Amino acid sequence: xxxxxxxxxxxxxxxxxxxxxxxxxxxxxxxxxxxxxxxxxxxxxxxxxxxxxxxxxxxxxxxxxxxxxxxxxxxxxxxxxxxxxxxxxxxxxxxxxxxxxxxxxxxxxxxxxxxxxxxxxxxxxxxxxxxxxxxxxxxxxxxxxxxxxxxxxxxxxxxxxxxxxxxxxxxxxxxxxxxxxxxxxxxxxxxxxxxxxxxxxxxxxxxxxxxxxxxxxxxxxxxxxxxxxxxxxxxxxxxxxxxxxxxxxxxxxxxxxxxxxxxxxxxxxxxxxxxxxxxxxxxxxxxxxxxxxxxxxxxxxxxxxxxxxxxxxxxxxxxxxxxxxxxxxxxxxxxxxxxxxxxxxxxxxxxxxxxxxxxxxxxxxxxxxxxxxxxxxxxxxxxxxx
Ligand SMILES: *Cc1c(COP(=O)(O)O)cnc(C)c1O
Numbered sequence: 001x002x003x004x005x006x007x008x009x010x011x012x013x014x015x016x017x018x019x020x021x022x023x024x025x026x027x028x029x030x031x032x033x034x035x036x037x038x039x040x041x042x043x044x045x046x047x048x049x050x051x052x053x054x055x056x057x058x059x060x061x062x063x064x065x066x067x068x069x070x071x072x073x074x075x076x077x078x079x080x081x082x083x084x085x086x087x088x089x090x091x092x093x094x095x096x097x098x099x100x101x102x103x104x105x106x107x108x109x110x111x112x113x114x115x116x117x118x119x120x121x122x123x124x125x126x127x128x129x130x131x132x133x134x135x136x137x138x139x140x141x142x143x144x145x146x147x148x149x150x151x152x153x154x155x156x157x158x159x160x161x162x163x164x165x166x167x168x169x170x171x172x173x174x175x176x177x178x179x180x181x182x183x184x185x186x187x188x189x190x191x192x193x194x195x196x197x198x199x200x201x202x203x204x205x206x207x208x209x210x211x212x213x214x215x216x217x218x219x220x221x222x223x224x225x226x227x228x229x230x231x232x233x234x235x236x237x238x239x240x241x242x243x244x245x246x247x248x249x250x251x252x253x254x255x256x257x258x259x260x261x262x263x264x265x266x267x268x269x270x271x272x273x274x275x276x277x278x279x280x281x282x283x284x285x286x287x288x289x290x291x292x293x294x295x296x297x298x299x300x301x302x303x304x305x306x307x308x309x310x311x312x313x314x315x316x317x318x319x320x321x322x323x324x325x326x327x328x329x330x331x332x333x334x335x336x337x338x339x340x341x342x343x344x345x346x347x348x349x350x351x352x353x354x355x356x357x358x359x360x361x362x363x364x365x366x367x368x369x370x371x372x373x374x375x376x377x378x379x380x381x382x383x384x385x386x
Pocket of ligand 1: 076077078079105106108109152154155178179180181202203204213214215
């Protein structure tokens with residue numbers, strides 16, 4: 001599935017079509033970073049919540065948080081997830097050893113729970129939202145021994161903050177929402193997507209808003225955010241006494257510089273990605289694939305998904321893309337419960353997760369993908385779609 005697979009003409013050889021990568025990140029360039037790097041030079045404050053981290057948090061709060069919520073940055077989305085879990089309920093204990101986790105997500109969600117001592121229990125998703133249905137989860141047979149629920153906003157699709165808040169209130173089981181790719185959804189609708197349930201973002205290079213590595217927690221519980229900050233700083237808060245489980249999860253000033261430069265250019269970035277998605281959609285419609293392609297704003301702009309009818313159509317599409325040297329990816333693998341590492345827990349079958357995982361094929365989209373590449377991708381898919 002990789003563009004480097006040996007059974008394909010060498011990339012760049014005269015008669016082979018140029019390879020199209022699944023993603024090619026484009027972060028702020030050196031000129032855009034320079035004013036911020038000068039601030040770092042002047043401050044000589046490189047880590048531990050310097051001026052740039054604090055400025056980034058303030059500017060993010062103005063754009064992606066509901067009134068009353070605050071933003072705390074992190075070294076990665078995974079670090080932000082771990083911090084939010086520790087802030088919500090601390091490490092696992094024998095009475096509540098389980099974390100209920102959506103089966104359809106990136107492995108980081110379950111890795112974060114495991115790092116906090118929880119045993120992941122994977123939960124099937126709703127076919128319409130590709131996410132756990134909070135109403136159905138109330139009946140889960142492990143709920144009484146569950147320490148934390150990790151809900152996921154797959155591909156940055158908007159989540160239901162209110163429904164998860166109601167779930168947490170009525171069951172007493174705390175929730176963290178892994179909305180790693182949801183920066184754009186939050187920009188559109190901060191008031192309904194953030195609130196009493198902590199929302200975690202990733203700013204990894206492959207996400208629409210990126211700092212290279214980075215992440216954040218957005219939450220209305222300011223004391224809770226302090227516990228997140230404590231978790232990400234070795235259990236220290238306002239003193240050198242370690243008072244809770246922790247690790248090093250802090251964002252550096254250099255990463256904050258990238259975030260500030262990315263925010264400076266955000267309106268232009270957003271306009272360009274909206275134009276790109278519209279163009280992609282138009283090309284797909286012309287090929288009769290309009291209803292097969294899922295693009296921004298339905299999902300985050302760093303993803304384009306081809307919805308196949310079935311596993312066999314998806315595999316035929318993979319083969320066609322493969323011969324065209326077009327990289328493609330099942331972003332969430334076969335479902336987390338089927339990853340070899342987690343399969344060792346002998347998890348239950350998750351039929352909806354498995355069906356989504358097999359039918360939703362990631363295809364290339366990135367800021368400077370050109371139109372001939374999009375035409376080739378759609379032509380290859382049109383050959384396999386019934
Ligand atoms: C990207 C992503 C993560 C991981 O974020 P990192 O910043 O790479 O740690 C977690 N969950 C989901 C759903 C993601 O898409």
